[in-house]
Each structure stands twice: as C-alpha cells, then as structure tokens.
Amino acid sequence: MRVNASDGVNKWSTASYKDLEPPFYSELVFNVTNSLPRMSQFNVTPGGLVRYNDPIEYKANIEDEDGDMLNVTLHILDENGNEIRNETLNTMPGPVSFKANEYGFFKEDDAGKNFTYYYSYDDGINSTARDPEEPLTGPNLRKGAKLAVDRLGFVSASENYYWWDRYGFSVRAKNLNPEEYDVSFTLSTRTEDGEWTTVESKTEKIGINPVVVHFNQTKPFLVNDAGKTFYYRIKYSEYDQSGRDSLERQGEVLNSKIVPYRIYDGIMVFNLFLMLAVLALLGFFMERGLQKGVEAHESVSGRGAANATSASGISESNSAKSVIKMLRRK
Structure with missing residues (x-):
C-alpha cells in the first residue's frame, strides 16, 4: 500500500521518487487471507415417498470462520443426472433452507420421479463448485390421485x-x-x-x-x-x-340440554329406586351396629353393679362379726 499526498505545491509520499527528497516511508505490504466456507448436515424433509406439492424442504448448515456473506446455490438433478433447476440464496453463515413450494421446484408431471441434488457456494473470494462430490438422493416423488x-x-x-x-x-x-x-x-x-x-x-x-x-x-x-x-x-x-x-x-x-333422560324416564326411576335402596340398606346396618353397642354397654354396666353389691354385703358381714367378738370378751 502506497500513499501520495500533495497540497498543490509540495508532495509527500510513502515511497521514494527521483525528484522527491526524504523524509519518506516505505511501502506497507500485507497478505490477504480467506477461510473457505464449509457445508454439512445435508437433509431433505419429509423423508421417503412424498407428493410433488408436499412441503418439501432442503436443509443444510454452512460455516465460515470470517463471517462473510455467502452465495449458496442448490442444484437439482433428474434421474439421468442432468441439472433441471437451481436457485441461489444470499445468506450469512448458519442454517440454509430451500422450500420447494416457494421456488416451484416440482410440478404435477414430476410425480413418480426420483431426484438428486448438490450445492455450490462462494464467499466472493473462494468457491466450491460441488458439495458433496456425489449428489445426494431426494426427494422421491410418488404418484397419487388427483x-x-x-x-x-x-x-x-x-x-x-x-x-x-x-x-x-x-x-x-x-x-x-x-x-x-x-x-x-x-x-x-x-x-x-x-x-x-x-x-x-x-x-x-x-x-x-x-x-x-x-x-x-x-x-x-x-x-x-x-x-x-x-x-x-x-x-x-x-x-x-x-x-x-x-x-x-x-x-x-347443539341443544343446551345436558341430561339425556326425563325425570319420569324408566332409567331415571330405576336409578332413583336403586339409590334409595342403597341408602335404606346402609341405614339398616348402621342401626344394627348402634344397637349392638348399646347392648354391650348395658351388659358391662350390669355386671359392675352386681359386683359392687356383693362386695358391700361381705364388708357389712365382717363388721358385724367383729362387734360380736368384742362384746364376748367383755
């Protein structure tokens, strides 16, 4: 890189000329380097047999260490390996996507055919003409009804x-x-x-x-x-x-009615009778349980009273005998 400057009278330069005296500076020399972009993660969705107007999408990922704006071209080949369509996308490094329906890649006449594809790309300095070298398969279009x-x-x-x-x-x-x-x-x-x-x-x-x-x-x-x-x-x-x-x-x-049956419907009557029967049976068992509890309590209370009376009689008898013995001694 060389710089020349002039104000119309005097000249300055970073290089030495015959009619130009020092001071001057040497030319600045530098090397321009560039990283080649790389593509990976090639894919076509959906996989398998698809219809020509299904949402077919070509996907890949492209990387560039310099972060340059990239030109990516998708090339679509027919069954004989001849290129029939291509489309170029200007993009920054990252995911790359080509949607077939947006670009009109396939028509109804393509039903029943199989296609292959590859990419080419450049960053304005270096380029790759074919990646991968062997074309990838997809999509495979099936025939179908109209x-x-x-x-x-x-x-x-x-x-x-x-x-x-x-x-x-x-x-x-x-x-x-x-x-x-x-x-x-x-x-x-x-x-x-x-x-x-x-x-x-x-x-x-x-x-x-x-x-x-x-x-x-x-x-x-x-x-x-x-x-x-x-x-x-x-x-x-x-x-x-x-x-x-x-x-x-x-x-x-839809009708706003939420209950499928009338109140006097046979099924409703049966359900009501069944519910009442269950309640009556439940009340019967509850009553039996309460009655047994009361009887058990009364039985325990009766035995306790009898034992108390017997103990009282024995105590009174013993007291009387003690008094009689004391009188005899006197």
Whole structure:
C-alpha cells in the first residue's frame, strides 16, 4: 500500500521518487487471507415417498470462520443426472433452507420421479463448485390421485341436535386420473373455539367413478359441547382439484340440554329406586351396629353393679362379726 499526498505545491509520499527528497516511508505490504466456507448436515424433509406439492424442504448448515456473506446455490438433478433447476440464496453463515413450494421446484408431471441434488457456494473470494462430490438422493416423488371432492354433509339421529345423539357424516370423491388409489379419509369435529378432535379414519379405493365415504353412527360430542355450534372436517391423504387436502363445514348449534333422560324416564326411576335402596340398606346396618353397642354397654354396666353389691354385703358381714367378738370378751 502506497500513499501520495500533495497540497498543490509540495508532495509527500510513502515511497521514494527521483525528484522527491526524504523524509519518506516505505511501502506497507500485507497478505490477504480467506477461510473457505464449509457445508454439512445435508437433509431433505419429509423423508421417503412424498407428493410433488408436499412441503418439501432442503436443509443444510454452512460455516465460515470470517463471517462473510455467502452465495449458496442448490442444484437439482433428474434421474439421468442432468441439472433441471437451481436457485441461489444470499445468506450469512448458519442454517440454509430451500422450500420447494416457494421456488416451484416440482410440478404435477414430476410425480413418480426420483431426484438428486448438490450445492455450490462462494464467499466472493473462494468457491466450491460441488458439495458433496456425489449428489445426494431426494426427494422421491410418488404418484397419487388427483381428487375431485364435494358433497360434504351430515345427518343427526334427531332434529334436536342433542350432544348424545349419533351423527353421520359423508363426502363424495373421485379420481380425475384414470388410476385407482387407496385414499385415507379422517373425520374430525370441534365446537366453536375448541381444538379439532379426531373421530374416525378409514381408507377407500378411489377411481374415476365417484365414491361416497360414510362415517355412520358416530358420537363425536361431549356434555360440555351442549349449547355450542359445532364444526366438522374430513381430511384426505391426497390433494383435491383446488390444491386442498380437506373440506370443512359449519354444523348446527347443539341443544343446551345436558341430561339425556326425563325425570319420569324408566332409567331415571330405576336409578332413583336403586339409590334409595342403597341408602335404606346402609341405614339398616348402621342401626344394627348402634344397637349392638348399646347392648354391650348395658351388659358391662350390669355386671359392675352386681359386683359392687356383693362386695358391700361381705364388708357389712365382717363388721358385724367383729362387734360380736368384742362384746364376748367383755
């Protein structure tokens, strides 16, 4: 590094020139060093077979001792090893994430294909063109149904919508593609601001012909749901024509009555009779116990009195005999 200065008349410099006299200083020499970034902890989530529009995420960690701003590029390869997509992220050292849905990495036509990937990165000085050297596997996209779902509804055992009633729920589905697939359906319910509660799950084969999936004779509600509006949802394991994986509807307001029986109902009468019988039996045993206690106490008290009388008689007899002996001596 060399510094030259001038005020228009005189010149100063850190180096020596022929027409410049001392004092001057030597040039400053220094070495520029740079640490190469390193990547680790490569991963793709979720693992295994996934759908093309699942929340697929590429994850890794990159380190740089200098703390430089880094350029990280994800390269995605097809089954033949040809690069089909790439995306670059400017980031500081730390976790690195590429979410497939945000970048539109995969389309419906990619279903049934397997992909590989690797990274390249640089810090503006040094770069790594391929890490790791052998591409990593992922994701593996599975084929699946493209559902058309409609006619979500419910029926109740009565129009009063009691919480203890049995309810039936149903939805109609078909596959827009010609294949037939096993699709899982899960029924859940909630009331107002409550959490969703799973009621029942089942798997149906869905093809091009519409199939009505029924959840019959369910009892999804509890006593504390009385008087509240309920909601119901059926979730399915494939996406539908709108890109959703569930349908949800608002039901009715559940009746506020909390007791399932009338006061003159047979079951209520039986329960009342049973309760009275138990109370009567309990009172009988309590009375017997008290009576035995009283009898035992009276028995003990009677023996004590008899013993006292006998002792008194003996004492009086002994006193009389002593008086007679004294008179005879005189």
